[in-house]
Amino acid sequence: xxxxxxxxxxxxxxxxxxxxxxxxxxxxxxxxxxxxxxxxxxxxxxxxxxxxxxxxxxxxxxxxxxxxxxxxxxxxxxxxxxxxxxxxxxxxxxxxxxxxxxxxxxxxxxxxxxxxxxxxxxxxxxxxxxxxxxxxxxxxxxxxxxxxxxxxxxxxxxxxxxxxxxxxxxxxxxxxxxxxxxxxxxxxxxxxxxxxxxxxxxxxxxxxxxxxxxxxxxxxxxxxxxxxxxxxxxxxxxxxxxxxxxxxxxxxxxxxxxxxxxxxxxxxxxxxxxxxxxxxxxxxxxxxxxxxxxxxxxxxxxxxxxxxxxxxxxxxxxxxxxxxxxxxxxxxxxxxxxxxxxxxxxxxxxxxxxxxxx
Numbered sequence: 263x264x265x266x267x268x269x270x271x272x273x274x275x276x277x278x279x280x281x282x283x284x285x286x287x288x289x290x291x292x293x294x295x296x297x298x299x300x301x302x303x304x305x306x307x308x309x310x311x312x313x314x315x316x317x318x319x320x321x322x323x324x325x326x327x328x329x330x331x332x333x334x335x336x337x338x339x340x341x342x343x344x345x346x347x348x349x350x351x352x353x354x355x356x357x358x359x360x361x362x363x364x365x366x367x368x369x370x371x372x373x374x375x376x377x378x379x380x381x382x383x384x385x386x387x388x389x390x391x392x393x394x395x396x397x398x399x400x401x402x403x404x405x406x407x408x409x410x411x412x413x414x415x416x417x418x419x420x421x422x423x424x425x426x427x428x429x430x431x432x433x434x435x436x437x438x439x440x441x442x443x444x445x446x447x448x449x450x451x452x453x454x455x456x457x458x459x460x461x462x463x464x465x466x467x468x469x470x471x472x473x474x475x476x477x478x479x480x481x482x483x484x485x486x487x488x489x490x491x492x493x494x495x496x497x498x499x500x501x502x503x504x505x506x507x508x509x510x511x512x513x514x515x516x517x518x519x520x521x522x523x524x525x526x527x528x529x530x531x532x533x534x535x536x537x538x539x540x541x542x543x544x545x546x547x548x549x550x551x552x553x554x555x556x557x558x559x560x561x562x563x564x565x566x567x568x569x570x571x572x573x574x575x576x577x578x579x580x581x582x583x584x585x586x587x588x589x590x591x592x593x594x595x596x597x598x599x600x601x602x603x604x605x606x607x608x609x610x611x612x613x614x615x616x617x618x619x620x
Contacts, residue, residue: 357589364584365530365538367419367427369502372401373527377403377419380427386523393523395515401506408499410434411492420583423574430583431493438488442480449476478558487580490546498541505534513542543597545605552580553598567597 308499355363366372373396387393411418415434422428432443446458452469453462463472509530516522542549552562562570569591575581584590 281469305591314429357587360585360587361590361593362535364421365535365589367421367540368398369407369418369498370581371502371506371534371535372531380429386527388512388520388523390518393517395511397506397513401503403502404499404506408496408503411495411499412436413490416495418583419583420574430579433488433492435489435492435496438492441488442484443474445480445484447573449473480520485616486546487551491548493553494541494544494547498538501537501541502534505530505537539593539597543594543601545601548580548584549594550598550601552586553595554581565599568595 350589366375367377370377374381375388387396407416411432411434413434415432416430417431419427419429448455448457448460449472453460453472456462460472463469499584509526512522512526512529517526539549541547544550552568553565556562557567558562562568568586571586573580573585573587
């Protein structure tokens with residue numbers, strides 16, 4: 263059967279023939295149709311011709327492309343933006359992230375924390391010598407903080423209400439003894455001697471109030487919050503200095519690989535947070551003092567007073583270096599109360615042992 267398309271094409275170029283004309287023209291017609299059919303059939307041996315792509319005027323004009331940033335610069339900028347407590351883009355930091363950030367700011371040792379420059383690095387230091395140098399430098403800084411806390415207090419970093427890194431100073435052991443003597447002498451003189459420069463109390467009632475305020479400041483602020491806290495800080499400084507020295511070994515070995523650096527950073531940063539937490543909840547530690555702090559003016563009892571305070575409370579030096587999130591309140595309250603139970607148990611054992619000896 264002949265292709266239908268060929269019949270249609272041939273009918274367009276020739277008029278209908280009569281019977282005799284059809285018989286006479288049949289050989290020529292068949293030859294023509296065969297030639298036409300062959301010409302319409304694609305030949306596999308023929309190679310397709312290449313045509314130039316059609317372009318328009320706007321395609322031929324040069325277009326200006328925006329400057330391209332290097333991938334490393336983009337990644338570092340992105341990581342720097344999210345470095346505050348490891349938050350995810352578009353999400354506020356969690357209570358745990360804020361707690362970890364506060365703890366790593368309070369003492370040297372965080373792998374991505376440069377406390378001298380008051381900034382957070384985008385990633386752990388890849389350089390071998392810089393990595394080991396930071397470990398040794400953190401250990402030295404913690405030893406230096408030990409002597410500072412023995413004297414007049416070490417400088418620590420914290421975040422303010424605007425999430426900016428600021429610095430404050432702890433109370434030192436010697437400085438707290440000096441403050442205790444001054445406050446006690448000022449109280450016993452009923453305001454006659456005022457080394458801190460307060461206004462002179464007028465009248466007997468004002469002098470009694472001045473006496474009570476100075477006694478409270480000497481006992482709670484200087485003895486417990488000063489001498490007790492400085493001893494706690496000194497012990498913490500020595501433990502963290504040893505922790506920094508232990509980190510030298512993994513940093514010198516598996517720290518040469520990216521995965522090893524990340525693993526080392528995670529383990530030792532979280533370990534520092536754990537050490538800081540344990541020392542905070544011990545008697546006279548920072549968390550222990552916050553949990554047991556009352557408010558005599560408003561009549562708030564210990565534990566309850568700390569729970570009702572806002573996240574940022576710089577008016578009191580016991581809360582000025584932290585963000586008192588619900589997460590922090592929970593773990594510090596539970597930890598401080600457990601420390602009380604353990605302390606009472608140890609005290610009971612010591613008392614019982616002493617009585618047996620006698």
